[in-house]
Amino acid sequence: MSALPETLPASTPAARPLLLGGVGPLVILLVGLAVSPVLLSAYATVTLMPVIAYGIAVLGMNILFGYTGMLSFGHAMFLAIGAYCAAVATQHGILSFEWILLVASGVGASIALIVGALCVRFTHIFFGVLTLAIGMLLHSFLFKFYDLTGGDQGMRVLRPTLLGQTWDMSATQFLSGPFYYYCLVVYVVFVLVTYRMIKSPVGLHLQAIRDNENKARYLGVHVYRLRLGAFVLSGMLGSIGGAMLGVSTGLADPELAYWTQSGNLIFMLVLGGAGTFSGPGVGALIFVLLQDIAASETQYWRFLLGATLTVLVLALPDGLLGTLSKYRGPGKNPGAQP
């Protein structure tokens, strides 16, 4: 640590949050998602499905990176764990989506506990490299063990039942109707839970660890335990998002675990604003739209995404929401930067 130059914290919490203490943009997003099946075509609604799934996963990443300061470059492994849990469960006759979510979050949390116990001893770059390595371990397992996981073909995810009901309709109708609202409700629940958590003493401890690990430790914060907790929670949320993704695409494939997918998750987080509460949702929405639009216009959409990321990091490191709230001037805190 000593050789490293002093680094700025990931974001300056002194800036005044946007709208309703920073929750406003997310509320608008959720309301927008809720009414979009009514306003948009079924097809357009299905393209919004990943926003919810990624939204939940990035919600977890935000706790880990935005609030605790740990950048995981292997988080896509949890997406894959969730999707493969859904695949295995539905193929073995467990069709209830409630059970699938429970199994996915249980498996995701257990794996996160093991991986986290190994990794959270490290911070910053070492943590990023290690999580990348372990994520790729899972990827190569999924990719190479053909008999168990279907290799590069992946595994099919069958249509689950929701609340004990089977839905006899076309895939588009199912995904844009009952499944969409089901996932949206789950999303809202997790938004509320994480909001409570971030405002609670635990959340403040996490932020203290992010801003100054040593000081937090002197003040009696259980750094290791809380970091591990944040990692497990974010792993669990990632698995839940992954299970939703698996059902919506009908496929669990190893590419979900590839490290560039983790990069995309981080991209969404930084796009919206790491450490702002609404950032993850807004980032997921803009990323999905950007990718859809760019990919339909040009085959060189990755370049566009990369350039956007570069500009973001260089010019707007606090993301869209973080930057907006900064420009609204300093908050009540007199020591805040303008």
Add this chain to the structure above:
Amino acid sequence: MQYLNLILAGLFQAAVLFLVACGLQLIFGVQKIVNLACGSFYALGAFFAITVVSIVQQWQLPALLLIPVLVLAGLAIGLVGAPLELMLRPVYRRDPSYQLLLTFGLVLMFQDVFRFFWGAAPRSMDTALYGAYGTLEAQAVSIPIYNLLVILASIAIALILGLTLKRSRVGRIVRATAENRDMTEALGVNASRVFTLVFTVGCILGTVGGALIVPTSAASLTMAAELVVDAFAVVVIGGLGSMAGAVAGAVIVGLMRTVAVTFASEVEILSIYLVVVAVLLFRPKGLFGKEAV
């Protein structure tokens, strides 16, 4: 002596992997930036080398000039590191996470640059060139001479780099800048220029590595992301920022990979990562690392 063949094949992999990992270590050691784009430089070197060789072939040069041409191609295209370093300047004093993100942006952009100039299909080089070097046969051992020369070239580069860093004036300045940038600046060193130099050399190591691999295997769009995984395994095993670690890590990963491919191809990458996890458990700072950050 089937094993000797296997070891030599592994060392060839290790030689190329070492070059890329060495670039990664150099950049991390001095600039404290983990360069996710190291794989992209490797792929850039590979693609560019194919183009250069196809142009040079029209001049009917002797096939034995292949290695010098490849190295020169790698050197030339590696110079793109200098302008790219300018882009990294604003983030040196920011949280390392943002440095990772910036290099991830480079990875995304490079991938489409390759697609634009070289197309989506894998490209490979005329295998006659590779064959022109012949094969060394001694009793049961048979190794393509090209592979042998690349291993030697890689060792030579390692020695030159090591000696330059340890003994020369430039090397001392680079090491001092790595140790304490502010202090060396106070002593009159233009640290910005040192950073540009180091980043460019790091890129060149990657592009030369890519250029040297391309006669034996095709250049594809996925090679960049795949190599990052191997290079990271090398640096975690060897220890982040350590040159000796890059050598040891590259040899371990190269050998593991060839052995695994021969005997149990399912566990190819898995076996490498098991070593990574074992190193983490028993020696978290890596074999030659000084301190885990």
